[in-house]
Amino acid sequence: MNDESRSQRVIPKPDSQRRVPGSGSEDLVETRIASVLGLKQFMQGPIRTLLIKGLAGTGKTTVALEILKAAGKGKGAYVSSRVPKELLETHIPAMKETLQDQEFLDIRLEDASSVLDFVMRLTEPRKYRTIVFDSWDALAKELDQKERLRAEKTLMALAHNSGAQLVFVSEEPGATTIDYLVDGILELVMVEEQDRTVREFIIHKLRGTKIPQRKYIYTLLEGKFTFFGPYTIPDYTKISKIIQRPDIGSSYSFGSGALDRLFGGMIPGSTLSIEYDENVPYSALRAIEYPPIINFLSRGRSAILLPLPGANDEIISSILVKAVGKSIVNERLRILNILRTSDQKTASLPKSATPQEIHEIVANETARLRKKSIDKSVLLVKSVSALENLFASDLDSLLEVTSQEIITLQQSQDAHILFLPKDSPIRSRILSMSSSYAKLFVRDGTVLMFGVKPHTGIYALQHLEDPISPSLTQLV
Amino acid sequence: MGDFASAFTSAVHGGLDKVLGKSGTEAVLVHMEMTNNLPDPAEFHKKLLALFGAQGTLSLERAIVKDLAIRLSWSFALLKIESGFDFSETLRAIEKGVRAS
Numbered sequence: 001m002n003d004e005s006r007s008q009r010v011i012p013k014p015d016s017q018r019r020v021p022g023s024g025s026e027d028l029v030e031t032r033i034a035s036v037l038g039l040k041q042f043m044q045g046p047i048r049t050l051l052i053k054g055l056a057g058t059g060k061t062t063v064a065l066e067i068l069k070a071a072g073k074g075k076g077a078y079v080s081s082r083v084p085k086e087l088l089e090t091h092i093p094a095m096k097e098t099l100q101d102q103e104f105l106d107i108r109l110e111d112a113s114s115v116l117d118f119v120m121r122l123t124e125p126r127k128y129r130t131i132v133f134d135s136w137d138a139l140a141k142e143l144d145q146k147e148r149l150r151a152e153k154t155l156m157a158l159a160h161n162s163g164a165q166l167v168f169v170s171e172e173p174g175a176t177t178i179d180y181l182v183d184g185i186l187e188l189v190m191v192e193e194q195d196r197t198v199r200e201f202i203i204h205k206l207r208g209t210k211i212p213q214r215k216y217i218y219t220l221l222e223g224k225f226t227f228f229g230p231y232t233i234p235d236y237t238k239i240s241k242i243i244q245r246p247d248i249g250s251s252y253s254f255g256s257g258a259l260d261r262l263f264g265g266m267i268p269g270s271t272l273s274i275e276y277d278e279n280v281p282y283s284a285l286r287a288i289e290y291p292p293i294i295n296f297l298s299r300g301r302s303a304i305l306l307p308l309p310g311a312n313d314e315i316i317s318s319i320l321v322k323a324v325g326k327s328i329v330n331e332r333l334r335i336l337n338i339l340r341t342s343d344q345k346t347a348s349l350p351k352s353a354t355p356q357e358i359h360e361i362v363a364n365e366t367a368r369l370r371k372k373s374i375d376k377s378v379l380l381v382k383s384v385s386a387l388e389n390l391f392a393s394d395l396d397s398l399l400e401v402t403s404q405e406i407i408t409l410q411q412s413q414d415a416h417i418l419f420l421p422k423d424s425p426i427r428s429r430i431l432s433m434s435s436s437y438a439k440l441f442v443r444d445g446t447v448l449m450f451g452v453k454p455h456t457g458i459y460a461l462q463h464l465e466d467p468i469s470p471s472l473t474q475l476v
Numbered sequence: 477m478g479d480f481a482s483a484f485t486s487a488v489h490g491g492l493d494k495v496l497g498k499s500g501t502e503a504v505l506v507h508m509e510m511t512n513n514l515p516d517p518a519e520f521h522k523k524l525l526a527l528f529g530a531q532g533t534l535s536l537e538r539a540i541v542k543d544l545a546i547r548l549s550w551s552f553a554l555l556k557i558e559s560g561f562d563f564s565e566t567l568r569a570i571e572k573g574v575r576a577s
Contacts, residue, residue, distance in 0.1 A: 111499070112503075113502035114503070116503030123527075124507075146497070148497075150497025151497050
């Protein structure tokens, strides 16, 4: 399947940005829960009652407070059976303002009838749009089964009559009576993915609302709930001239703040291998492929690109020309498409070229471009998959040549980036020779990335502002 | 009269209990400030309406009337519980019947 042709949903327009250097939040753009996923409808009315469930530490309170915030200043009430307001503000400082803007009822020592009376007082004047119970179980567990069901039905009736939306927070993992009564259920879970923890929320039901996708990845970075919609292909027509990024000490910049923060730059003579699952869109890989090439070129250096399979050379060229200008691309970049007949002719390659012959072409091109590079360094960006497709019957030779290249490059000032499919038969050998190694995969439609060597946290890859450079938001 | 008043007070608790539970009933009566005094049917109806809306109020008032009928050993057939139900009117009819008997 051609990744480019996949239909993509439009990422909701970001409503704010916060920047804290080094936290990964530079790329965090809030995609508010209330503005998408059918929860927009929740805020608008049809979903009167919502249950947010999940084990301790999954972020239920943060999500509930986000919904409360969306109700508008002074239009929400937070009914707490667990912690006093001051402590909650300490636990989730990012939500301090929301807590101060809304009514807060501390019911830790209240009985069920008093709490129901509180709710009647809140709902009768129709002043409050959203009332959060955190947590409902703490109170409900004091009631017997029949009494609990009746109390819950009372709450539902009060909500439906008043127009207020009731949000119940629960730590009970199994289905309880309230599961059947509420209009919507969200479950927050933490799952292990590649030895790292990923947060996921599941929409079990939203009555009267179309659910396009049931599971989403989210992060609690900076104490705020941010979820990730399915990956969206960037709009390359919005490319502007790229601002070059300086070297990081003795390392080359990746041309992307996000990638530099993740890997700390490219050490001369190093090889970075990017392993990717088969369902990772090529445009996500290009977010790692293009910025270092563009930065190398814009800093007066040279680059060679053996593109990913299926890449269109004209499109690649046009993107790079937009970023750095035509003369630079013509002078110091070589796009070598080994599957293209014209390249075979230019390079005087026989139709059945061997890995060694390809290697010689790359070596000759490197030598030619080195002369044009301001500091004689060259960036080599190669798709192993393209080479594997060409030399499927002679992978040993390909591995041999690739190993030679990595070893030779270690003695030079050049940098090497290899794109490696997860199922590559020569994967483990190449990875063992690579100085650094990162993985890309897709979960719930979101492209995720993390460093194996060096070990890093896990990040969601998006194109939030710049179609070329990736935005990486840490999942915490 | 005394029989009706005490039966009605008990029926309010009993009827609401069946639908709202003990805590719900207590909350409603506290909220309406009707814990000790005998509710005036019209006032009671108005307050229920504000909290639960027309349909919710109808269900609660029917539950109260059914409970009252059981306590006074009245047949449901004599009461217009299902169609054209009017809480105040039904209570007046029952009270009149109690007085007459």
